[in-house]
Amino acid sequence: MTPGKIFVVYGDEPGSMMSLLLGHLDPASRISRGSRIGIKPNLVVAKPSNSGATTEPAIVEALVEHLRSGGHENIVILESAWVGDNTRKAFEVCGYNEISRKTGVPLIDLKSDSSTRRRAKGIDMEVCDAALDIDFLINVPVLKAHCQTRMTCALKNLKGCIPDHEKRRFHTLRLHKPIAALNCIIETGLVIVDGIIGDLTYEEGGTPVCMNRIIAGEDPVLVDAYAASLMGYSPQDIEYIALAEEMGVGSADLDSADIIELNRTGDVHVGLPEKGNTDSFAEHIDEDQACSACYGGLLHALQRLSDSGEPTRIGSGAISIGQGFKKRSGAGIGVGDCTSGLEHCLAGCPPTARDMVEFLKKK
Ligand code: SF4
Incomplete structure (x- = not known):
């Protein structure tokens, strides 16, 4: 796998889709033995994945099993729900307590974590220590609209790795620049996007849209550029994607990307509306x-x-x-x-x- 490649699997059964994807990518073999591996889903609110808001737990469970079978033992799942919601409740409601019970992989609520001040591209920010302690981060976002940034996928998902007071401050800075800078501090090793059920209207779900796909890539900028294109936007329409590219996080050059569909068939629903409707009000x-x-x-x-x-x-x-x-x-x-x-x-x-x-x- 190289940074210029994006892999897409279509379907509506996450277990078999992940089996196909992981069989092809085999990330366990690319991660150094003994690495501390962090899996960062999107559990922004305590709503199940069929609401369109949160990461399908079967995707994460398949990932844990794959890593375990590849000899990796030092794996954690880490997340912090948005300001005003409770991560522990989200772990329970979204099915992650069950994954932890079955696999023994610990869940880290970053709202309870300590943090360290870091600086990137002229921006100081507090970052949760458990996120800084990860050797290889697997970012597992949901493909969704966002009321202020138009969309959220891989780059913005890392906002769950900062304390709540810092999340509030990011909003005072209009989100885009600090999100891009945060991705300079926390490096994503692999992105696996839950595009099975997303929400093309709101970040918090409630108007779910079946998109029936999982998307994977090493470069979070390229993955987000591709996700933006699925929602009818160019990478330049999403300010933080363009900024992340400028800051050297990755490339938004979709024209040069190699998009590899592992199971394209004629019978999966792949239609997407032209754009989300976050601008309508x-x-x-x-x-x-x-x-x-x-x-x-x-x-x-x-x-x-x-x-x-x-x-x-x-x-x-x-x-x-x-x-x-x-x-x-x-x-x-x-x-x-x-x-x-x-x-x-x-x-x-x-x-x-x-x-x-x-x-x-x-x-
Ligand atoms: S905008 Fe103000 S009132 Fe609303 S959640 Fe943020 S800090 Fe609270």
């Missing part, structure tokens, strides 16, 4: 440095209000959200503690989407 939102959990909740709330047909706030002016409103006061409507200086504010950090719906109905 943009005119109703005045966003400034909002955390994903807050922003995603507001998009859900607006979608529900739009579906309900009831008279609502939609169409009567923008709703403020984000850390950029912390010191602002005066007229207006906002959601989240950061907008507490505005005349009408829904408290919470983050407030639930359900609370947002009720709040916005009354405004």
Whole structure:
């Protein structure tokens, strides 16, 4: 396997898909004996993988079994859910406690981990020590839309390797540059993308889309560029992909990439919509440095209000959200503690989407 290659397996049965992929790639044979191997799924929220939000556990289980059969014993699964959710609950709900029970591989909740200050490309950041302690990282993201960065896949998945206060700070820096810089600090050895069920609307799932594929590659920039293309974007449309390429993390040159489909057949559903619809409520939102959990909740709330047909706030002016409103006061409507200086504010950090719906109905 070389960095310029991307492998794709189609289907809807993760066990057999992983068997085909791992039989072809054989990552166990490429990893030095005695290495500490970290597997980083995406368990951003405590929802099962069929919600479109989180990594299918059968993919990770197959990976652990493959590594074990290749003689690797020092394997950990590490993750930190987003701000406002509980990683331990996500491990349970998403089926990872069961993997740990069966295989003996420990689960590390990075929310409880210590961290160390690191610097890359002029950006200082705190990175969880357990992530820094990994010799070979296998990044197992989900192919999804994201309300602020348009999409999330391999590069952004590493945001789960920093403490919550640092996640909040990343949002104040508009996400793109720190995400790219974080990938200079934590090197990904292999990416295996769960593209079986994703969500082309929200990062937190809830509008699942069957995409029936697993994608793998060594270069997280190239894998993300390919994933972006599946969602109708060019690599330049996703700022952090272009920045990561500039910073030397990898190449976004899809024209020179070798895309190898291991089992292309005529009977798997491979259709994808042109683009996700994260922009559809943009005119109703005045966003400034909002955390994903807050922003995603507001998009859900607006979608529900739009579906309900009831008279609502939609169409009567923008709703403020984000850390950029912390010191602002005066007229207006906002959601989240950061907008507490505005005349009408829904408290919470983050407030639930359900609370947002009720709040916005009354405004
Ligand atoms: S209230 Fe502010 S800090 Fe809390 S989640 Fe929302 S944007 Fe982030």
